[in-house]
Amino acid sequence: MVVRGTYQDVFLCEGDMQLVYDQEAGSIVRLFFFAIDAGDREMHINVECNQIGTGCKTEIYTLAYLGGKSKCEFAAHINHKVGGGESKQISRFVLKDNATGFYDGQVILASNAQRVDALQNNRNLLLSDNAQMRIRPTLEIYADDVKASHGTSTGQLNEEAILYMRQRGISREQAEKMLVEAFMAECITPLGNEKRQEDILRMIRS
């Protein structure tokens, strides 16, 4: 679809999705994806945002909270075809049991996409030995006057933090829950609307 002005949407992922946004000058696209499943659902999501006009903003937030045998493959591609734009890709995968995640984040800055500010940040939390995460972060830069950064990390809960919390009287279970929710916050708080944030947390807790 073609976007003029501001477009924001929240998606609860269930199966396969294919989305393309062509952004005209000065437009803003903010997309939130929540992939929450503890069964055996398979999700393949492809999102592409093309900044065709100058001065666009694109934000893609992806939160996957998966258990059981569920699987989520998520590809987020942002093409800065012209200059003066901004983009943000924030993704968090929390994987339990035998869940599998794949994140393919791509940002392309074309040769005339000068003065672009692009950020790609992916973090993953593995809560079981059998959970698997694969990532493919790509940043292709053909322009020279840009600011672009990307980072990724995959790990477990911080046992030192859990012990510290338990020493203050918080149960292990509660400590883990608080740490997981803190980990996911960067994909939930930008929703703004507190009721909506609560709804997402409720879905995750159940």
Next chain:
Amino acid sequence: MLEIRNLHASIEGKEILQGINLTIREGEIHAIMGPNGAGKSTLGAVLAGHPSYLVTQGSVTFRGKDLLNMPPEQRAREGLFLSFQYPVEIPGVSMVNFLRTAVNDKRKYEGSTPLSATQFLKEMREKKQLLEMADKLNNRSVNEGFSGGEKKKNEIFQMAMLQPALAILDEIDSGLDIDALRVVANGVNACHTKDNACLLITHYQRLLDYIVPDYVHVLANGRIIKTGGKELAHELEERGYEWL
């Protein structure tokens, strides 16, 4: 309140505590001093239930209950507090959320009703003033980006909020300038009553000018080798540990 009998504990097969005996009663302040590697911090960690240490012998009774059989959170809820030498940073967990959970979990364990949001915030405000901490503390992540001094103050602030029966304070003076030391010591003294007790672990006599102990113990090679009054700390400051 606390009875430690012949406590032996090891880590990775190495025995650190080699028969500790110590009794702490309500209203008392004890200080444990001793050279590096004597086992001072190990004693605190073992009492708090750190999973890396293995108790191989002995017993610890805390307010009439067997402490060593309890998980760390139950020890805390029973009223045992350990300040960490290196407090852990917990990004994304706010101080207010962290402490409200801790305080109310303890209240629930004791069979009392949780504090209302208003009561809790009032309590936080009072204790922040006591420790001369900034107002914006509530929404900061636990210890994240705190300076060394702020982290130590934050430990005592949490102690003040949780009101433990026994506070084990592990080197709360390390890395503090003289002003911060005074604030931390004032906080500890303000919380001390005839019903609670405090075990200070320290290298330096300086702290004991501010928090005056009833007993000073010297720990060396995993054992308490000497016990005395507060004057023992001065003697150690002058003569070191070699003469013992």
